[in-house]
Amino acid sequence: MVADEGHRGRSLIAPGAERNDASARALADAAHLQEFGRDIPSTIDWCVRIGRSAPSAGAGETAVLWDLLAATARRDVAAARVLEPHLDALGILRQAGADRDSDPWRISRIGADEHSSWGVFAAEGAGMRVDAHETDAGWTLTGTKPWCSLATHLSHALVTAFVGDERRLFAVALRGPGVSPHDGPWVARGLPDIVSAPVDFDHAPAAPIGEVGWYLTRPGFAWGAMSVAACWWGGALGLRDALRVAASSERADQVALVHLGRADAALWAARAVLREAADLVDARAGIDQRLLAERVRGAVVxxxxxxxxxxxxxxxxxPLVSDTAYARRVADLHLYLRQHHGLRDAARLGRLVVESEVEA
Incomplete structure (x- = not known):
């Protein structure tokens, strides 16, 4: 249940601020789509449409971007799971200088244009590796990449591959030669339509994006990690909405108010974290962006x-057995939150804190 859609004109991240026109139009469009977040082709088409005018992180619009992602997740978690990597890919291409007015990395060579739908496949897995090779005809990718979300639906993806012992980012046409997406295994009860399965590459034509190592070392890598957190936060707002409805019932007692109050306080604090982080990103403040991202993700999760x-x-x-929308939200959010790796990410944050204090 999503409460009070009349608030679509106000930013979730910056209360009291007006939502920008492009985001407002995107959310109004989503409200009229049948099976939003469940009909994957139509949801992807929506992402492509709004991606042409969507805000981007690090350009004075970070809070606007995160508001759009959070509001999408508040409506449907799966839809946000589709939108976030598409906008992240467009942001990466802009950061690399590969915008619509120029093509320094020759992504048009693989058929990429403003109608493309994008994923970002950067995970690594045991026994799986993608290697990039440069030939007289250009670069090609060979190997298997795990956790490639929606590879059977998207037209293009940004894929990390090894050049020797280092990684470099490449753009690939997922419907082109030498690309074979798997359709599973995927037995998930959360995000059941967002299949994240391996893709096999066999001398697949690819266009390099940025220099060797650029993808992992650019500030935008941390920005993308925080954009995911904005989606988590928006998805959790839908749970607070359900708690508010329950606490407003004539049968509600003090305990119902306690549960609502605890959830509201935690989510309000996370909102403040996202808002301050957005300002720090746009200001290009001196804080370590990796440290900022781990703090934000830890607070939001x-x-x-x-x-x-x-x-x-x-x-x-x-509601878990009788309310389809609520049960979907709970299952979808549970799985989406597993992009945070629990104690391992907490340990990474602790290490960054130690390093930052030593450097200071």
Missing amino acids: HAAGTALGEADAALGPG
């Missing part, structure tokens, strides 16, 4: 987990 726990305790099994 904690708040989203709190909302899940409070909703579970307050609402019980009823």
Whole structure:
């Protein structure tokens, strides 16, 4: 359940601020789509349409971007899971200088244009590796890449591949020669239509994006990580909405108000973290962007987990078995949050804190 759609004109990240026109139009368009987030082809088409005018991180519009992502996730978590990597890919291409007015990396060679739908495939897995080779005809990719979300639906992807011992980013046409997406295994109950399975590359033509190592070392890598957190936060707002409805019932008691209050406080604190982080990103402040991203993700995943726990305790099994939209939101958000790696990410944050203090 999504409460009070009349607030579409106000930013979620910056309360009181007007949502920009492009985002407002995008969300109004989404409200009229049948099976938004479940009909994957139509949801991807929506992403492509709004991507042509969507805000981008690090350009004075970071809060606007995160508001759009959060508002999309508040409406449907799966739709945000489709939108975020598409906008991230467009942002990466802009950061590399490959915008619509120029083509320094020759992405038109692989048929990429303003109608392309994008994924970002940068995960690594045991026993899987993609290597890039330069030939007289250009670069090609060979190997298997894990966790490639929506590869059977998208037209293009940005893929990390090894050049020797270092990684470089490449653009690839997913419907081109030498590309074979798997359709599983994918037995997920959350995000069931966002299949994330391996892709096999066999001398697939590719266009390099940025120099060797650029993808992982650019500030935008941290910005993308925080954009995912904005989606988590927006998805969790839908749980607070359900708690608010329950606490407003004539049968509600003090305990219902406690559950709502705890969830609201956690999510409000996470909102403040996102808002300050957006300002720091746009100001290109001296803070280590990796440290900023880990702090933001840690704060947001904690708040989203709190909302899940409070909703579970307050609402019980009823909506999980009788309310399709609520049950989908819970399952989708649970899986999406696993992009945060728990104690491993907390340890990474701790290490960055230690390093930052030593450097200071």
